[in-house]
Amino acid sequence: MDKFEALKISTKPKNVLDKSLSKGKGEVSHAIFALLFSEMVQYCQSKSYTVPELQAKLHEMGADVGNRVVDLYFVRDRNSKRETKIIQMLLFIKTTLWKNLFGKEAEKLEQSHDDERTYYIIEKEPLVNAYISVPKDKSSLNCASFTAGIVESVLTLCGFNCKVSSHWHKGTTYMVKFEDHVINRDKQMEEK
Amino acid sequence: MSRQNTRLDQKKVNTELLTLAYGSFVTQILHDQNLNIDEVNKNLERIGYNIGLRLIEDFLSRTAAPRCLEMRETADRIQQAFRIYLNIQPAITNWSSSSDEFSLIFENNPLIDFVELPPEFSNLRYSAIICGCIRGALEMVQQEVQCFLVQDQLKSDSCTEIRVKFIRRLEDAIPAGED
Numbered sequence: 045m046d047k048f049e050a051l052k053i054s055t056k057p058k059n060v061l062d063k064s065l066s067k068g069k070g071e072v073s074h075a076i077f078a079l080l081f082s083e084m085v086q087y088c089q090s091k092s093y094t095v096p097e098l099q100a101k102l103h104e105m106g107a108d109v110g111n112r113v114v115d116l117y118f119v120r121d122r123n124s125k126r127e128t129k130i131i132q133m134l135l136f137i138k139t140t141l142w143k144n145l146f147g148k149e150a151e152k153l154e155q156s157h158d159d160e161r162t163y164y165i166i167e168k169e170p171l172v173n174a175y176i177s178v179p180k181d182k183s184s185l186n187c188a189s190f191t192a193g194i195v196e197s198v199l200t201l202c203g204f205n206c207k208v209s210s211h212w213h214k215g216t217t218y219m220v221k222f223e224d225h226v227i228n229r230d231k232q233m234e235e236k
Numbered sequence: 237m238s239r240q241n242t243r244l245d246q247k248k249v250n251t252e253l254l255t256l257a258y259g260s261f262v263t264q265i266l267h268d269q270n271l272n273i274d275e276v277n278k279n280l281e282r283i284g285y286n287i288g289l290r291l292i293e294d295f296l297s298r299t300a301a302p303r304c305l306e307m308r309e310t311a312d313r314i315q316q317a318f319r320i321y322l323n324i325q326p327a328i329t330n331w332s333s334s335s336d337e338f339s340l341i342f343e344n345n346p347l348i349d350f351v352e353l354p355p356e357f358s359n360l361r362y363s364a365i366i367c368g369c370i371r372g373a374l375e376m377v378q379q380e381v382q383c384f385l386v387q388d389q390l391k392s393d394s395c396t397e398i399r400v401k402f403i404r405r406l407e408d409a410i411p412a413g414e415d
Contacts, residue, residue, distance in 0.1 A: 059352070060350055060351070060352050066349065068250065068251075068252050070250070070251035070252070070323065070346065071248035071249065071250060071251060071323055072248065072249060072251050072254050072321060072322050072323050072346060073247075073248060073249075073320055073321045073322075073323070074247040074248060074249050075291070075294050075321065076254065076287075076291070076321040076322065077249045077253060077254050077257070079287045079290055079291060080254065080257060080258060080261070080287065081257065083261075083283045083286055083287060084257065084261050086286075087261070087264075087265070087283070091268065101264075104264070105257070105260040105261060105264055106260070108256075108259070108260035108263055108264070109256040109257060109259075109260050112256055112259070112350065113252075113256065116252075144250065144252070145250060145252070145253050146249070146250075146253070147248075147249065147250060171249065190257075
């Protein structure tokens with residue numbers, strides 16, 4: 045009987061943490077992702093009355109993805125070392141995160157001229173927005189708020205509390221607005 | 237035909253993006269349905285069905301596949317579709333004696349990387365979206381099928397097995413002008 049029990053345990057599937065970490069190089073067709081994303085947008089739309097509501101729902105789903113990639117990408121690409129400076133962290137997002145998720149880097153990273161708390165990540169053609177045509181009566185809708193959700197949760201989980209929103213500007217611009225204490229901390233670190 | 241390659245998007249995306257996006261989608265639905273697993277299963281199947289309805293267009297223009305005359309051809313096409321869209325190659329086995337029912341078996345289901353089902357969700361058919369997708373796509377080519385998960389790696393099975401069963405040919409659905 046004991047033997048039988050042992051046998052049963054050994055055939056149990058491996059816990060996800062027991063498996064070695066995949067390289068993450070697998071690829072699937074863009075079409076299938078586009079269709080799945082379209083279903084996600086439709087689902088959110090069926091549950092909301094206004095554009096901001098719809099964007100908030102997509103944002104939330106993005107945040108869920110963000111939660112999961114933080115550790116994954118730091119372990120895989122950065123030898124488990126987190127970033128401590130704002131600029132380095134944003135560069136990590138612009139390069140590593142974007143490359144892993146979307147296969148290319150985001151085009152630009154800029155700081156706002158009149159507000160030191162605000163940064164912009166600019167992406168000309170977001171992968172998630174391919175094949176999405178925005179209806180005229182909902183012209184402010186940008187489904188890249190899904191991506192904004194990812195960025196916000198990654199930054200927040202790394203200790204850079206912020207709000208991230210997506211806007212139609214030079215393609216899609218993600219506006220990252222850090223909380224004051226994050227900026228102050230960064231300044232203190234520079235002084236040392 | 238010659239323009240096919242220039243017009244169709246050959247681009248690939250990282251599997252993890254699909255996996256994680258789908259994961260957050262399922263989580264959201266679970267949340268919205270107050271953890272009513274039966275409803276979630278239905279939702280997932282229907283979402284797959286919607287995807288299938290549109291995916292078949294892409295598949296037909298990509299492959300220029302002719303009409304399938306028997307179930308074995310259909311099975312090959314489905315296998316091909318898995319290769320194109322999910323980059324996996326399922327095995328086609330377990331044909332019924334009347335050749336109207338078969339199984340697709342694969343080990344590396346991209347949807348379930350990183351996924352573990354808590355015990356209370358043991359009824360959740362996480363990969364039901366694939367079944368819905370097959371059903372939707374085949375309906376668009378006038379084949380009604382039943383499609384369901386027989387084995388599921390999230391439930392201690394060693395592979396994912398999807399059973400496809402031919403129900404009937406949808407004669408009436410052929411639009412005017414087609415023969």
